[in-house]
Amino acid sequence: MSLLELPLFDGVDAVDLADLADALRPRRLEAGEVLMAEGTAAEIFAIVESGEAVVHTSRDGDTVELARLGRGDIVGELGLLIDGTRTSSVAATSDLDVLVGDLDAFEALLAVPTVRSRLQLIVSRRLAVNARPVPIELRDGTTVLVRPLLPTDRERHHEAVWSASAETLRFRFFTSARPSRRILDYLIDIDYVDHFAWICLSTDDEGIGIIRYVQPRERPDEVEVAFGTDEGWQRRGIATMLLGAIGVAAEEAGYPELVGYYVNDNHGSEALFQKVGARFARSEPGVREARVAVDAAVALLGSSDAEALRATVADIVTAGGLALTDAGTPPDVPVDPLP
Ligand SMILES: CC(C)(COP(=O)(O)OP(=O)(O)OC[C@H]1O[C@@H](n2cnc3c(N)ncnc32)[C@H](O)[C@@H]1OP(=O)(O)O)[C@@H](O)C(=O)NCCC(=O)NCCS
Numbered sequence: 001m002s003l004l005e006l007p008l009f010d011g012v013d014a015v016d017l018a019d020l021a022d023a024l025r026p027r028r029l030e031a032g033e034v035l036m037a038e039g040t041a042a043e044i045f046a047i048v049e050s051g052e053a054v055v056h057t058s059r060d061g062d063t064v065e066l067a068r069l070g071r072g073d074i075v076g077e078l079g080l081l082i083d084g085t086r087t088s089s090v091a092a093t094s095d096l097d098v099l100v101g102d103l104d105a106f107e108a109l110l111a112v113p114t115v116r117s118r119l120q121l122i123v124s125r126r127l128a129v130n131a132r133p134v135p136i137e138l139r140d141g142t143t144v145l146v147r148p149l150l151p152t153d154r155e156r157h158h159e160a161v162w163s164a165s166a167e168t169l170r171f172r173f174f175t176s177a178r179p180s181r182r183i184l185d186y187l188i189d190i191d192y193v194d195h196f197a198w199i200c201l202s203t204d205d206e207g208i209g210i211i212r213y214v215q216p217r218e219r220p221d222e223v224e225v226a227f228g229t230d231e232g233w234q235r236r237g238i239a240t241m242l243l244g245a246i247g248v249a250a251e252e253a254g255y256p257e258l259v260g261y262y263v264n265d266n267h268g269s270e271a272l273f274q275k276v277g278a279r280f281a282r283s284e285p286g287v288r289e290a291r292v293a294v295d296a297a298v299a300l301l302g303s304s305d306a307e308a309l310r311a312t313v314a315d316i317v318t319a320g321g322l323a324l325t326d327a328g329t330p331p332d333v334p335v336d337p338l339p
Pocket residue numbers: 168171172225226227228229230233234235236237238239240241261262266267268269271272275
């Protein structure tokens with residue numbers, strides 16, 4: 001089978017895949033056979049040609065399924081990029097045909113710009129799914145959990161926005177009209193590199209706050225921040241903590257400043273930006289701009305919370321280092337300014 005038939009290589013010139021094709025070796029496994037084992041050295045990656053496999057990891061003594069793989073999926077690339085040890089196992093669940101590559105083949109894969117940017121997205125999303133929520137104590141002693149926003153948060157995210165009050169919608173979207181599903185999907189289907197978001201959850205797994213940054217293409221040195229706290233959880237320090245958390249993500253991604261926009265009568269946002277020493281300016285009529293130094297945002301957090309969030313997010317926002325060394329290669333995913 002030609003590599004060009006696989007979605008990862010869709011639209012790529014066959015000439016650009018010659019080195020990669022030479023470096024990959026076919027392997028056939030039967031159902032139940034293990035392709036990669038947790039805890040072993042990560043020396044290969046594999047691309048599924050046909051058949052199915054499961055990815056699982058052990059957590060607190062239990063086996064947790066992380067993903068199901070099928071035709072065209074790539075697996076094992078995280079170990080090659082990040083720490084060199086497998087953090088999960090991959091086993092065939094049917095007859096499985098894979099193309100297996102070593103580090104040289106991986107280099108050949110990354111040398112194809114389109115494939116590299118697709119891989120960046122796959123790596124960031126996988127790391128986000130694998131991230132463990134970080135427990136953080138609010139000032140009243142309540143513990144909340146913070147983790148990257150995931151596609152599985154879609155329905156609760158949309159419901160929370162659609163059921164918010166007219167004033168909250170106006171503060172958040174600058175209009176009290178309910179945003180369409182298309183806009184809300186854009187806020188969920190993020191690439192974690194140019195568009196990153198944290199969600200804050202109660203210990204009952206209720207979504208209670210969100211913060212994101214988006215890197216506007218026309219202003220490459222800054223990121224635009226937007227946030228919201230569930231109406232039942234406001235004035236308990238959640239937005240303050242999340243501003244610190246997004247500061248950690250921006251710092252790891254290499255952005256020195258966060259820019260926020262809010263309507264003039266949004267006193268909560270104004271108080272938050274004042275608290276963090278923002279520089280204020282007028283924006284369009286009725287809207288103010290606040291510029292926050294990333295280190296001032298991070299300083300809103302206790303040092304152990306900042307460290308825990310940093311450990312969670314560093315590889316995600318850099319796609320395991322792929323994004324940082326990827327200068328000049330535009331990502332496949334369109335990144336629009338915030339609505
Ligand atoms: C603005 C908003 C995010 C604040 O969330 P929060 O979790 O209540 O914020 P915090 O508890 O961290 O409060 C931050 C500071 O703002 C102050 N504050 C919060 N709400 C306030 C209000 N309505 N009026 C005046 N001050 C307010 C707090 O007192 C706090 O200061 P303090 O720590 O010195 O007491 C929240 O009101 C909200 O979700 N609004 C709708 C969406 C929105 O406005 N998003 C921002 C634009 S994208």
